[in-house]
């Protein structure tokens with residue numbers, strides 16, 4: 479059966495959510511809402527097999543040079559068939575065509591991303607991700623995801639890595655800021 483990777487459309491939002499939120503229920507991914515998918519739909523790709531959506535993934539800009547590979551998932555019965563790798567390659571090509579220097583991800587599937595050419599990096603080296611989304615995440619205080627990244631150009635600047643003791647100080651400051659933000663919301 480042929481599986482075709484293409485850009486997502488509005489009609490794909492529901493099947494995308496079905497796949498992602500199915501894994502979220504198993505604590506393998508973060509849950510998403512229709513609005514969150516719609517907001518980044520132009521950079522969403524889906525894998526379609528005889529009219530059925532069997533995989534998805536998106537690129538989300540973090541900075542003008544760094545994009546995040548997000549919401550990557552393959553339907554349960556299609557896992558281990560090479561589809562995840564095909565989706566990653568398609569998203570990497572999309573990011574390269576869009577002119578980014580680097581692509582990153584926060585994942586529980588570190589080994590899979592390593593096999594797709596990504597290198598494991600210090601979480602702080604993709605800190606725009608933390609400012610962009612992690613501060614709003616319910617798992618912020620107990621995140622077990624690993625940061626991975628891939629250079630898209632020969633001249634990509636090195637991702638800035640920070641010494642652990644600096645990271646800790648920044649982490650504490652960030653937590654304080656977040657607490658304040660949550661208090662203001664109440």
Ligand SMILES: CC(C)(COP(=O)(O)OP(=O)(O)OC[C@H]1O[C@@H](n2cnc3c(N)ncnc32)[C@H](O)[C@@H]1OP(=O)(O)O)[C@@H](O)C(=O)NCCC(=O)NCCS
Pocket residue numbers: 501506507549550551552553556557558559560561562563564583584585586587589590593
């Ligand atoms: C992670 C996921 C996208 C991988 O897709 P897939 O189609 O199952 O993976 P592929 O068949 O393309 O695997 C590519 C390679 O990675 C390896 N691999 C796949 N999943 C792996 C895992 N969880 N751990 C270690 N290696 C893994 C495969 O053995 C294969 O190795 P090879 O280089 O020897 O061929 C898919 O399993 C999935 O949807 N998981 C649940 C949701 C999830 O965790 N998403 C990631 C969020 S960032």
